[in-house]
Amino acid sequence: MDFKLSDFLTVTFTLFAVIDIIGTVPVLISMKSKMGGIREGTVTLISGALMILFLYLGTPFLKLLGLDVRSFAVGGSIVIFILGLEMVLGLEFFKSENDIRSATVVPIAFPLIAGSGTLTTIISLKANYDSPVILFGILANLVFIFIVLKSMGLIERALGPAGLIAVRKFFGVILLAIAVKIFAFNAHGLIK
Template sequence: MIDYISVFIFFFAVIDPVGTVPVFIAATSQFNEKEKRKIALQAACAAALILLFFIIAGELILTAIDIPLPAFEIAGGIILFLFALTMIFGDSKPDTEMQMVKDSTETAIFPLAVPSLASPGAMLAAVLLTENSSFSLFQQMQTAGVMLSVLFIAFILMLAASWIHRFIGNSGASIISKVMGMILASVATNSVLSGIKVYFLL
């Protein structure tokens, strides 16, 4: 059995469903309610397919190019840490990704599915949390289920985006994003330390 709570928090931090709300509002401002629901569904499904691909094939790709998973875990942890720092000290996720909307043509795919939901951090998390040598197939399926549940929450929040935005505003979404950044920084540090430990034990 996996630790559902820690895996859920990890994916919630890297996917950041709340931070996607203002991005969704900005990206779909010119669409009617029916089109918004369609875009929300397409974005969530596209993100799910992308992250499931990394769960299934991510480690296989690393093996094919002869990169040990501990090295990827260290690199991934460093990247996640830098990603977390941008969430804490730089522009928040909503601020950064709303700037991408100006040039967006395929709204559901960009910037909603990628990079808002299926962010680089989420792709790395999908690989790190389903390591074949550490997790059984059943545990990997559990992790995939938790990841899909976070994406489902993101889908629900996008459907309720207008109401949520009126309640928390851009500032509220930015604050939540920074808190998620703190959690992610802690997880990333642990990933680097774990990777170093395993690498030197090989």
């Protein structure tokens, strides 16, 4: 395996944009006040376990369903594209459960952090990058997620409402470009 810094940065930034932990700060702040707190360490560990499990067992699971990574990458690129549109346009295409009475794990670790978009992206990235590169990208994001969860109040004050919207829209545009790249790279082999 040839570990390239550029690949690591691309994977890390892609996951960072999909997870969008900065963009979810307003939701997390609201949940934290309603739930009486968030267990930052637990949320980070469970999110990471889900992502790593899907990194290594996602492909065998797809084979069990008769799918290959390229097909999943194309499907995933469409999901990533829609997520990017959501972020840029401020619309909600994917409806999520918002049951505040649930444990910290359910609304925050899954689906907010390690949701379908993140898991789809991990499988999609496997079509272009080696697993160790993706693993290190996941770990780098988990460190950042933990830091953000620990300092939500500070981030909210620093960015302000307009800043949070600007960050979300910026990462939405990046996601759109990433989705197009993944689609273009994988679609040509599927269409005959």
